[in-house]
């Protein structure tokens with residue numbers, strides 16, 4: 001899957017931490033440029049508390065025993081879009097494996113079973129809310145192919161999701177979709193639900209005849225039943241796949257389609273969104289061609305369809321031959337190159353090999369699905385946009401990966417509480433990085449050979465990490481025990497202190513390297529091979545080194561003093577590198593157009609300096625570097641330097657042809673908290689056409705308490721835009737301003753425009769309303785308003801409303817929230833209730849009087865400062881008017897400078 005948090009695949013940021021923020025999935029601002037696609041479980045994992053100490057670590061998890069070989073499943077389902085229920089008949093063909101079988105247990109969650117039949121003799125069956133156990137008498141002998149049919153009805157809370165007019169979706173877009181991974185499929189049909197079993201599948205869905213039905217494999221038939229008027233559509237997946245990959249999408253869908261070789265490819269959306277399909281679909285054929293070549297194994301399935309659905313529960317899901325995608329990946333041409341579906345579409349497509357063709361046998365090896373999907377996104381990026389793009393992507397991922405974390409979990413990890421916990425930075429971006437290191441070390445050709453052999457050997461099978469390692473050892477003749485031990489079976493990465501000395505007398509360079517991280521039973525002392533690069537005059541001199549102990553000193557005789565010294569110049573090592581260099585060497589690095597990582601590292605080092613020469617250099621980079629990510633990075637650095645000169649450098653660099661860089665400069669220049677910044681936002685709002693940049697500017701209005709910003713924000717709250725993204729940005733500004741002034745207008749907007757907001761943005765807006773109203777003495781109206789959404793049939797909105805009741809902090813909401821809570825929270829609503837209850841209880845325990853007094857004082861101060869700023873504004877305006885009339889020029893100048901100072905203190909008090 002992919003995370004919303006990695007959705008959308010906006011190309012700009014590759015946040016390794018996205019799954020955390022993704023509550024993000026649910027609650028980040030809609031359309032934020034930081035958004036990437038999220039996979040379902042990344043979202044779910046945000047709600048799984050990480051174990052804090054050894055005592056709290058759950059018992060290790062292993063794949064369950066298989067008593068029978070499940071061979072085939074036929075799911076025949078009739079949805080009722082009005083009642084949001086299904087009637088189902090599922091037939092499973094199986095054969096006992098080793099011992100005679102008396103009981104077959106099938107996962108089945110809250111299915112209302114009315115009959116169980118079989119070609120063997122069924123003695124009886126029992127149904128719980130989790131499973132069905134069927135008893136056979138006599139026992140079925142090993143190898144005897146048997147069928148069992150379960151007839152049932154269900155009102156699925158998860159696993160199968162309706163999107164209907166009764167829920168607030170447009171009637172013309174009515175549809176349903178499913179999500180299997182990790183263990184949600186049993187909500188709509190019974191089966192053995194664990195990825196250590198593969199089976200073929202057949203899905204029959206009966207719908208009104210104008211509707212479209214999509215499922216795995218190839219279309220077998222479409223027949224209208226004269227009696228019911230319903231159309232029965234049958235799809236067959238003949239090659240065996242695992243249960244969580246079985247999928248169904250049905251409803252009022254439209255498509256764009258094409259072919260890659262003889263493979264049909266198509267992109268479906270709810271009918272009203274078809275105009276935006278092509279932007280997301282257009283790269284698919286090119287990716288298929290690239291991946292077939294890169295992986296060396298032909299695309300393994302009958303077709304490749306992608307279907308966008310409303311309010312998908314994740315960013316994307318790689319069901320065999322039928323990927324489901326979030327609607328948030330759709331974008332308009334106006335956003336230029338800021339929005340793109342590339343990484344999301346690539347990620348899910350790669351899963352068709354890694355995840356679908358071979359599948360991790362249990363969730364401790366999730367990285368064999370997700371790490372490959374993540375890394376091959378990078379490989380496509382490198383192919384399509386050049387190696388600098390791939391390297392800059394890896395650099396950005398590493399920046400967040402290298403942050404220290406309280407817990408040290410390895411990539412292969414068994415002590416997880418729920419499968420969702422495994423879908424995090426370790427199995428996605430860190431595992432992707434480990435594959436990059438492996439490829440750097442093996443070389444591209446050998447890496448390809450190993451991957452191809454691994455896939456061919458385990459084709460249509462279930463794999464563990466050792467399957468991959470043993471292929472590498474076999475083909476290289478070398479031991480990879482240590483590599484896998486330190487990177488996959490142990491946690492973290494090395495912290496390195498690198499220093500350089502030059503002896504002019506001996507013409508000798510000394511490089512010292514120390515591994516400074518804490519070594520423990522969870523984190524090893526690392527062993528790796530890399531290089532040091534010296535550039536002497538125009539000559540590049542590379543010296544290979546091996547680091548395998550805590551401290552090393554290396555000496556290199558050179559023809560002369562190097563102007564550049566680079567550690568790991570090929571960027572094949574995931575490590576925190578503390579390498580201090582003189583500014584002159586960093587400037588040289590900045591000028592080296594052949595070394596994108598060298599330039600990015602130089603900018604990171606230079607942003608700690610604040611001198612004018614550095615600012616001037618960074619400004620040159622921002623306007624002249626050949627690669628956009630380096631220009632973006634220079635912009636960020638100027639923001640962090642934060643001097644007057646840095647602001648001027650940004651303000652003079654707004655005219656960027658590449659929209660991604662323009663966005664970055666707007667963001668950075670707006671964060672200087674000065675009147676000129678506010679003026680710059682206003683100017684952007686007047687002149688900019690790109691909605692993604694407008695969004696950033698609107699959001700940044702929230703940094704400035706000013707009467708003009710209030711008016712602008714109110715205007716944007718009422719504005720109309722694609723997916724209501726500008727109004728959603730205005731909600732973010734409201735949150736940042738945190739002024740009670742907005743309570744009434746925000747509530748009114750939410751009341752009148754519910755269906756225009758995307759569900760996640762609406763949930764976020766409810767929380768913002770609660771946030772802004774949290775200190776009001778009387779919160780009754782807001783509480784009642786929020787409670788009104790807690791029963792909404794759209795989970796995202798209902799969960800958002802419940803969470804918002806927690807944010808509001810009104811103790812009288814406790815009884816409302818309690819009605820949604822459960823001892824073992826299992827779905828979005830129950831998790832929201834648990835979070836809200838925690839917050840409400842905490843707020844109750846605070847010392848109210850002191851806090852209320854403190855808040856009153858702060859509020860008073862804020863109002864005074866605001867009034868002062870407004871007064872000074874008036875003075876300025878009057879003086880400006882006078883100046884224009886040619887009067888008292890000198891007095892005007894004096895006053896203008898004092899206005900600037902006063903407003904400077906103002907922004908976020």
Ligand SMILES: [Zn+2]
Nearest residue numbers: 001002370373
């Ligand atoms: Zn994935």
